[in-house]
Amino acid sequence: MSEHKTNYSNLNYLSVIRFGHCIGGGWYPIVARADMKLRKLGHTIEKIERRDGALSIFTELEADKLNSRVQNILYEAERESEMTCEWCGNYSVSQIFLDKECLTLCEACQEKCDSREGVEKRLHMYHLQELEKEKLHMERIIERLENKLQHYRMGRDHFKEKSERLEALVNNDTEIQMHIATLKNQNKPTRRA
Incomplete structure (x- = not known):
């Protein structure tokens, strides 16, 4: 080879x-x-x-x-x-x-x-270089925006999944019980009548 x-x-x-x-x-x-x-x-x-x-x-x-x-x-x-x-x-x-x-x-x-051709060629070459640099810069911006878009799509999909779960629980007529625990409630002694 x-x-x-x-x-x-x-x-x-x-x-x-x-x-x-x-x-x-x-x-x-x-x-x-x-x-x-x-x-x-x-x-x-x-x-x-x-x-x-x-x-x-x-x-x-x-x-x-x-x-x-x-x-x-x-x-x-x-x-x-x-x-x-x-x-x-x-x-x-x-x-x-x-x-x-x-x-x-x-x-x-x-x-x-x-020569005149050389000067024109250099000007053309510098113009092309500037355009290539600008293209590279724009491609990097596009890549960053695509990454942001992917991040937002993942968040949307996660939110959609959570919403569907909650909706399924509500539609099943299951009683949803929520317990909120705080440090204050855990440390206080309960009073009995």
């Missing part, structure tokens, strides 16, 4: 869904490798982002609480991203400022981003 291989064409969409932040497609293999290594050690990636032209990966624990193996995995991913083109994944050591952000891009991608 062949070893499972990652489908990198779907990682862009999955990254937004899972981590809530979109980075260039060239860095997705780095994130996927780091994620597999972290899962083997029992940790998960909570958030990813671009900082100063490098990939920053955050786990469920703070950095000072992580052991050295986990910190090394995060450091290796960051170092690898500093030498990898964020857009295409080729080797690159140049960083440029584009749209008020520092990006690590190879020369070919830098030439593409300065």
Whole structure:
């Protein structure tokens, strides 16, 4: 049986869904490798982002609480991203400022981003990222509302069951006796005439 291989064409969409932040497609293999290594050690990636032209990966624990193996995995991913083109994944050591952000891009991608088509593509890409984030946010709201709805349905069903029991008792002409016990009644001595 062949070893499972990652489908990198779907990682862009999955990254937004899972981590809530979109980075260039060239860095997705780095994130996927780091994620597999972290899962083997029992940790998960909570958030990813671009900082100063490098990939920053955050786990469920703070950095000072992580052991050295986990910190090394995060450091290796960051170092690898500093030498990898964020857009295409080729080797690159140049960083440029584009749209008020520092990006690590190879020369070919830098030439593409300065063209009119590159600018339009970036604007389109940022618009898609914002829509995907909004979609993710709306899906979370829908999930919360569905959970609330399920909770209310359970309460309604419970109330309905109790009402049917009481109605059955009333319809059977059975005398319903209710005893209310309070602490005051239990502690008072009864008087006899």
